[in-house]
Amino acid sequence: MNEEFPYLKDAEEVVTVQRGPEPGGAKGAYRAFGETLRGLRTTMARLIEGPMTIQYPEEKTPVYPRFRGRHKLHRFEDTGLEKCVGCSLCAAACPADCIRVVAAENDPDDRVSPGERYAAVYEINLARCIFCGYCEVACPFDAITMGHEYELADYNRGDLIFTKEMLLAEPVERTPLRREGE
Amino acid sequence: MSAERSKVTLVVDGVEVTADDGAMLVDAAKEGDVEIPVFCYEPKLGGPVGACRMCLVEIEGIPKLQTACSTPVRDGMVVYTRTDRVIESQSAVVEFLLVNHPLDCPVCDKGGECPLQDIAMGWGPGRSRMTEPKRHFRKPMPLSPLVRIDRERCILCYRCVRFSQDVAEDEQLQLLERGASSHVGTFDDHPYIAPFHGNIIELCPVGALTAEAYRFRARPWDIEDSGSVCTLCPSQCNVMFTVRDEHVQRVLARDNDDVDAGWLCDKGRFGFQMITSEERIVEPRVGGSRAGWEAALDAVAERLRSAGERTAAIVGGQTSNEEGYLIQRLLRGALGSANITSVDELEAGLARRLAAPELGAAVPDLDAAESILVVGTDPLNSIPILDLRIRRAIRQGRARLVVASERPTALDGGAEETARYAPGDAAGFLAALAAELGNRRQAGAGTPGRAADEVPGDGSDWAEGARRIAGELRPGKTVIVYGERLGRGPGGDSALASLLECARALDLATAGAGVIGVPEGANGRGLREVGCLPGAGPGFAEAPAGRGLDRIKQGLLDGELDAVVLVHADPIRNLPDGPGWAEALRRARTVIAVSAFDDASTETADIVFPAESYAEKEGTVTHPDGRLQRLRPAVPHPGNVHPIWQVLAELGARLGHETGIGSVPEAVATIAAEVPFYAGITPEEIGGRGVRWQERPAASAVAELAAVPPEQRTSRTNLDRDDSGTLTADRLRLGTYPALWADEITDRNVALRFLAPAQTVELAPSDGERLGLASGDEVEVRSNGTGVRARVALNERMRPGAVFLIEATAAENANALPAELNVEVIKP
Numbered sequence A: 001m002n003e004e005f006p007y008l009k010d011a012e013e014v015v016t017v018q019r020g021p022e023p024g025g026a027k028g029a030y031r032a033f034g035e036t037l038r039g040l041r042t043t044m045a046r047l048i049e050g051p052m053t054i055q056y057p058e059e060k061t062p063v064y065p066r067f068r069g070r071h072k073l074h075r076f077e078d079t080g081l082e083k084c085v086g087c088s089l090c091a092a093a094c095p096a097d098c099i100r101v102v103a104a105e106n107d108p109d110d111r112v113s114p115g116e117r118y119a120a121v122y123e124i125n126l127a128r129c130i131f132c133g134y135c136e137v138a139c140p141f142d143a144i145t146m147g148h149e150y151e152l153a154d155y156n157r158g159d160l161i162f163t164k165e166m167l168l169a170e171p172v173e174r175t176p177l178r179r180e181g182e
Numbered sequence B: 001m002s003a004e005r006s007k008v009t010l011v012v013d014g015v016e017v018t019a020d021d022g023a024m025l026v027d028a029a030k031e032g033d034v035e036i037p038v039f040c041y042e043p044k045l046g047g048p049v050g051a052c053r054m055c056l057v058e059i060e061g062i063p064k065l066q067t068a069c070s071t072p073v074r075d076g077m078v079v080y081t082r083t084d085r086v087i088e089s090q091s092a093v094v095e096f097l098l099v100n101h102p103l104d105c106p107v108c109d110k111g112g113e114c115p116l117q118d119i120a121m122g123w124g125p126g127r128s129r130m131t132e133p134k135r136h137f138r139k140p141m142p143l144s145p146l147v148r149i150d151r152e153r154c155i156l157c158y159r160c161v162r163f164s165q166d167v168a169e170d171e172q173l174q175l176l177e178r179g180a181s182s183h184v185g186t187f188d189d190h191p192y193i194a195p196f197h198g199n200i201i202e203l204c205p206v207g208a209l210t211a212e213a214y215r216f217r218a219r220p221w222d223i224e225d226s227g228s229v230c231t232l233c234p235s236q237c238n239v240m241f242t243v244r245d246e247h248v249q250r251v252l253a254r255d256n257d258d259v260d261a262g263w264l265c266d267k268g269r270f271g272f273q274m275i276t277s278e279e280r281i282v283e284p285r286v287g288g289s290r291a292g293w294e295a296a297l298d299a300v301a302e303r304l305r306s307a308g309e310r311t312a313a314i315v316g317g318q319t320s321n322e323e324g325y326l327i328q329r330l331l332r333g334a335l336g337s338a339n340i341t342s343v344d345e346l347e348a349g350l351a352r353r354l355a356a357p358e359l360g361a362a363v364p365d366l367d368a369a370e371s372i373l374v375v376g377t378d379p380l381n382s383i384p385i386l387d388l389r390i391r392r393a394i395r396q397g398r399a400r401l402v403v404a405s406e407r408p409t410a411l412d413g414g415a416e417e418t419a420r421y422a423p424g425d426a427a428g429f430l431a432a433l434a435a436e437l438g439n440r441r442q443a444g445a446g447t448p449g450r451a452a453d454e455v456p457g458d459g460s461d462w463a464e465g466a467r468r469i470a471g472e473l474r475p476g477k478t479v480i481v482y483g484e485r486l487g488r489g490p491g492g493d494s495a496l497a498s499l500l501e502c503a504r505a506l507d508l509a510t511a512g513a514g515v516i517g518v519p520e521g522a523n524g525r526g527l528r529e530v531g532c533l534p535g536a537g538p539g540f541a542e543a544p545a546g547r548g549l550d551r552i553k554q555g556l557l558d559g560e561l562d563a564v565v566l567v568h569a570d571p572i573r574n575l576p577d578g579p580g581w582a583e584a585l586r587r588a589r590t591v592i593a594v595s596a597f598d599d600a601s602t603e604t605a606d607i608v609f610p611a612e613s614y615a616e617k618e619g620t621v622t623h624p625d626g627r628l629q630r631l632r633p634a635v636p637h638p639g640n641v642h643p644i645w646q647v648l649a650e651l652g653a654r655l656g657h658e659t660g661i662g663s664v665p666e667a668v669a670t671i672a673a674e675v676p677f678y679a680g681i682t683p684e685e686i687g688g689r690g691v692r693w694q695e696r697p698a699a700s701a702v703a704e705l706a707a708v709p710p711e712q713r714t715s716r717t718n719l720d721r722d723d724s725g726t727l728t729a730d731r732l733r734l735g736t737y738p739a740l741w742a743d744e745i746t747d748r749n750v751a752l753r754f755l756a757p758a759q760t761v762e763l764a765p766s767d768g769e770r771l772g773l774a775s776g777d778e779v780e781v782r783s784n785g786t787g788v789r790a791r792v793a794l795n796e797r798m799r800p801g802a803v804f805l806i807e808a809t810a811a812e813n814a815n816a817l818p819a820e821l822n823v824e825v826i827k828p
């Protein structure tokens, strides 16, 4: 039986928290002023550095090469055939379950991809995508990579479902610019 | 069931394991949670072959590594599955299997559900030392129009070949060539066309054999599995629907040893395309134009109200128990009509006696029977999975098979004896057999009985056949598989009565023996048990006598009946005397059809309700051996299709007969309350594996079913037809039979259409010679002025004097001939 907490049956349920020493004396004064001054030094240093604002969207900073932006699907440079074979491994790897692949059989006279199989439907729901890049890692053909485009906002959720054609095309310039009078 | 096997104890990887004596090490190891990788081991295919060497393990006291799949356990065995030697051999085997494997997993349909992938990941070396080019074959090649083979991927495990050689016994698949060029194929690259060949797709542990229909359709993570039961034939195999985007993409076996032993026929496996067919009826129709449900139900209610007791209903085999129960209740309860029947109608008293629980054999009883009599049916055509089951029973060397039929069956080759009676003579033959068996029994008991020769009729060769057959049958240890179509026609009742006599003479009311009736419709048995029988209500309860099929037809023709309801039934195509039915339906004042597709019968219908497909249905069905099984919906209803039980219940309500049934479980409960031998059954109890009602306590409540006193010898006067035995040069006796692929299912599935048989007339070679006909000739089979064109096939196993045509073909249907025994075969 615990006296402070009589409703607890088992004294072991009480967790005792160890607090630091009460401030006071010289230590207390240092705490109050020393730390504050240290902080102020950083503030002052930034003050004399001048403004660092980047005029986005008119101005942009380059992203790192490994930046994970909107996906791209790729074609072979020589044949123009799609690299994706519709194997659905990216869909399996996707933790957000936002990739949908429906495969179909290639017509040898009118190929979409080399081999037997191609992706008849390839959709990524970017509203759900968490840009983890697992699809890129899973792809055995380097058919899908994460691109550098990050300006993906849209007015409609439905418009965030990217189809194969959109993913194969070069990303459109979607930088939102303020129009006159807005 | 067999007695408990004795147990042995062994140690696997330090874990003590108890297993059945005689079990193989792989299976025993599972008891200790130890997995030993296998490729070629598959108990469904029979004994182990030890072909792939994947399962090598180390056993104390044996210097060399042993194959766990073919080493039976011994008491005190000490086994290691993860020693360095074993690991080295396992990774060597995987490396070896992958030497020529193309590793094209991303394009392979098996990817994600591939034992080779799993085992290579789990037990393989991780990387290959091979830099040499791989062996190449042309790929993928069609092995049949339904299966493609990619020979590069094959690991030569022999599973498919063993299936073809040892299970289906079609012996078409072979391993050709030797060494690195070994590959699976057929003689001269003929397409592998056989009724069960789809099973090899499921057997293949790699992606060498893939289904044409499932090609690139989905990956395991794209799909949902939905277990149900196939109701395309009376085998009622347990299936697993693979569903993607609310469409059935594939049908797999859901192994249930009590029903299908893990196999499916190709109809069940590939017959799912029709579920999404464009041709399906998806909306109610009144007078040929689309209508809403309200309007259609009102129209039907009004017409049925005015027809009242002048209504009849014919229920087709795909109907579930609940639908059957509700339609009979609609007729009996709401309309006061007793004219309810199914395509599997039997005389009520006979149906009751044949359903007796002691007399019914279960499918697994075939495995242990000492003798099996197949009579009046060809299982391959009517209940294909039993064909495999009987073959297995014979192969295992326990059962002796005898076949008595009018037409040669696919099982003849494995039979000890066959007897062939002429079409329409089943009753005579069975009477002779019953007499012979009775005789033998009495001879055994010391009192001489009647000799088979004394049976009236042209019995001389019946007696001879009966004697041969009877000689093979072991009293108390026999399973009789009979075609319920024996009960059709004028001699039908006496044929089945004689069959019951045979069963009695053979003491079949014992455990492990009995009879299994093969209905025409998938749920033939269930429909009779829930009351779709003129003269017997649910549970074979006494009910006012009603009209059977023939009298319904007559009644419609005479104008004595006003309305007819066809539930999943197409009498014009599927019942004898199709033209008669066409005329009857045309004359009927009201025809109401529940059908998934337009056919000859719906054309005559005033009101058509769209039917559910079997993948959409919820309910129960009853297997021919009495096993209740559950249908579960796998996909949503397309268009404006409603559950039929709901439609029937609603119709009852509009006619002032509230059933109080608002859901399928409620319907099951109502049936369970009315059918004494289903008492207390619930969908939960039926579960995924089904339960045989004969094995439930409630079955004892119907002991009186069997206690019906043995009927006095049925009179055979109706056998003495004037036309029997008139075998002249150009008049032959016609029999018809249902061929496996001659039905609507084949026509509705584009992929299966190539299998639909063209009408063929089978003749004994002696008759062919007499008539100057050779196989392949175009002829016309004429009877009473009507003719059916067909191609001649001479068959040595045919009985001279008989000819056979196929029922229910899309064109030149044998049912178009009048119900007449004698025909002429004419060369046009």
Ligand code: SF4
Binding pocket: A083, A084, A085, A086, A087, A088, A089, A090, A091, A101, A119, A135, A138, A139, A140, A141, A142, A143, A144, B106
């Ligand atoms: S993008 Fe790559 S991983 Fe995804 S389906 Fe195509 S080939 Fe397969």
Ligand code: SF4
Binding pocket: B153, B154, B155, B156, B157, B158, B159, B160, B161, B184, B203, B204, B205, B206, B208, B209
């Ligand atoms: S095709 Fe498949 S089942 Fe047949 S031998 Fe090759 S790997 Fe085995």
Ligand code: FES
Binding pocket: B037, B038, B039, B040, B041, B049, B050, B051, B052, B053, B054, B055, B056, B067, B068, B069, B070
């Ligand atoms: S599984 Fe044992 S040798 Fe193939």
